[in-house]
Amino acid sequence: MPSPTSLAPRQSTLAGCGAPARNPGATEARIDLGEGAWIDWIPGWLDGGDALFDRCAEELPWGCGERVMYDRIVAEPRLTATLGATAFAPLLPRLSAELSGRYRRRFDWIFANFYRDGSDSVAWHGDRIRRIERHTVIPVLSLGGPRTFALRPRGGGTARRFDMYSGDLLVMGGAAQHTHEHAVPKRRHAQPRISLTFRGADDARKG
Secondary structure, three states: OOOHHHOOOOOOOHHHOOOOEEOOOOOOEEEEEEOOEEEEEEOOOEEOHHHHHHHHHHHOOOEOOEEEEOOEEEEOOOEEEEEEOOOOOOHHHHHHHHHHHHHOOOOOEEEEEEEOOOOOOEEEEOOOOOOOOOOEEEEEEEEEOOEEEEEEEOOOOOOEEEEEOOOOEEEEEEOHHHHEEEEEOOOOOOOOEEEEEEEOHHHHHHO
C-alpha cells in the first residue's frame, strides 16, 4: 500500500504548524442538543496538529475495512487504524489523560480514520459502542485538512455542521449516540485529514 501522505497534496494551516502541544487558551462551548445529549466544541484545542498528522499518516498501521452494500462487499471509503493511547509518547498519553480527567472517563484506545481526499467519507450513523449505556463521551480530534463534521437528530432533521480544522476537538456526550447521528460528507475537493477518536478499552473491543 502506498504511504497515505502520497495520495493527495496537503497545505498546512498556521494553527497546525510547529510541534504539537495543548493550547490552554482554547475556548470551549457546550451545546445542549436536548434529551440529555450535548456537544463540547473546542476549536484550536491542539496546536501543531499538522505535525501530528504527518506522524500518524506515516506510522499508524492503516488498513481498509469492508462492508456489505446492495448484496455485495465493498471497501470502506477511508482508511482506519486502532492504537493504544500510550502510543506516540509523551503527547497522546498526555492528551488521553487530560480528556480522562476532564470527562471522568478512562480513554485507553484511539480509533483513527484517514480521509485521503474528498471522496473519502463516513455516512450518517451513531457509534455502536456501549449500546446498553445511555450516556457516553466520545472526543474526536481533527488533524490535517479541514472537513465538515455534521450532526443531526436520529432519523433525519436539520443538521448542525462544524468545519473542523487541524487541532479542533469535538466531544459528543450524554445521550448523543442514541438521539443523534453524525457524518463526514464527501466534498469535491479536500486535503487529507485524520480524525482521532478517544475511546475506553471496552469501547475499542465493541467497535
